[in-house]
Amino acid sequence: MSGDWAVELHGVRKRYGRGGNAVHALRGIDLTLPPGSFTAVMGPSGSGKSTFLQCAAGLDRPSAGTVRLGGTDITGMKENKLTALRRTRLGFVFQAFNLLPSLTVEQNVVLPMRLAGHRPDRHRTAEVLAQVGLADKARRRPGQLSGGQQQRVAIARALVTRPDVVFADEPTGALDTTTAAEILTLLRDAVDTHGATVVMVTHDPTAASWADRVLFLADGEIAAHLNRSPASHIAAHMTALTTPRTAYAETAA
Template sequence: MGLRRSKRRNESETSGAAPGGYGQDGSAAVELRGVRRQYGSRRGVVHALRGIDLVLPRGTFTAVMGPSGSGKSTFLQCAAGLDRPTEGSVRLGGTEITGMSENKLTLLRRTRLGFVFQAFNLLPSLTVEQNVLLPMRLAGARLDRRRAAEVLTQVGLGDKGGRRPSELSGGQQQRVALARALVTQPDVVFADEPTGALDTTTAAEVLNLLRSAVNGLGATVVMVTHDPVAAAYADRVLFLADGSIVDSLTRADPATIADRMRHLTAPAPSYAGAVA
């Protein structure tokens, strides 16, 4: 099942406008420069990130892997503006967010970023359609029910808009979460272990939808995962260890990714980073 470009987006591209976050200005979707994140002080300092330099082009699918405690969650939180780095710069869709006020940052997350989590995070009291429209409601924007219907159809749930999350399977709930993440045509979709609670078949369906969002819509996806099979759907896999990017693979198969995970070592001094 693939995702189709919306008519509205095609019209915008024809006119030369940059619709939503799928801008055509050539700027990077995600850019981190010298990003460090420390917790605690003095003897209790924890170096969660140790100087990340990274550029991710628009329209790419990147997986981030690493052992427990490697900094994956902190990386995602800093890249998505959910946490502030101790040092360094973060840009999303060409916008510097490092010194942005909390109010502006909240608005940016609601209008230009999409999120998919392992736990789905759907509101049980709302219908499927209302859950998908939630980013627009929170941003104070006009509720575009046609757009909601469009993305629900794209994820195979066009007839489920009036249902409650409790009436859906786990895989269907994750599809609703994906539709919610895509509804505003964000600069970046951040996915944190999106298949962790799903069986193998359902996980493959969700990963195919993420892949289709990149191929068919020009979306940019950054996914943290522990699963080599999931990571193999990405264009590129970044490996974190001890707060640093220590390796990367391009269009690798699950066996190669799993083997690289088993042989992760501390950062090599000669490694120049993962700048695309």
């Protein structure tokens, strides 16, 4: 992979609307994430988490600043080039799985290769399905699988092209605690064993405790960060982030 950093954001701002009605979702994000790292992004509702993920992953363009992925500046990239880059060098895992019900597990996993115009690599597909514990489910359809198994398929699909970065948006949001832990184990293993870089937005301190580093967003800015920390420590940090405003509001009243 070219470049010293997997993800770089420099002065990234995102504004929706104009004039007095403008909403400043991101207010100047500066961030570098090394390859082979697992970063969790947390923050109160409306803090800019989703916008951050969309700008970092090239799904939305920042109003100002630059975004680099694996050393490639994607900020001004033409849409067709950006689409090709997303299909080959990025992986995505969403809360809603986003599998195609009419395709088999194997066909869902090779989809990024097909969309990128590459011949599906059956050996690689078998490898990632084994990695997520679904080697025997390749011919099944998503509707025949549990929620946890469907999210495993989504992870296999995200990893199949050996992407520079995997972006995960609330990947455990629809899962029970035990299944969530299994999914987080897979993401952690992708980082530790296979050198993947994972950036995960989550509202769950337990999920965030699996990451090497937790970034806290507030009002579109990085308000704080913690290195590998227990869930209780992360939860306390989240509480501290949201408390001052409440306390101020009570005093003002």
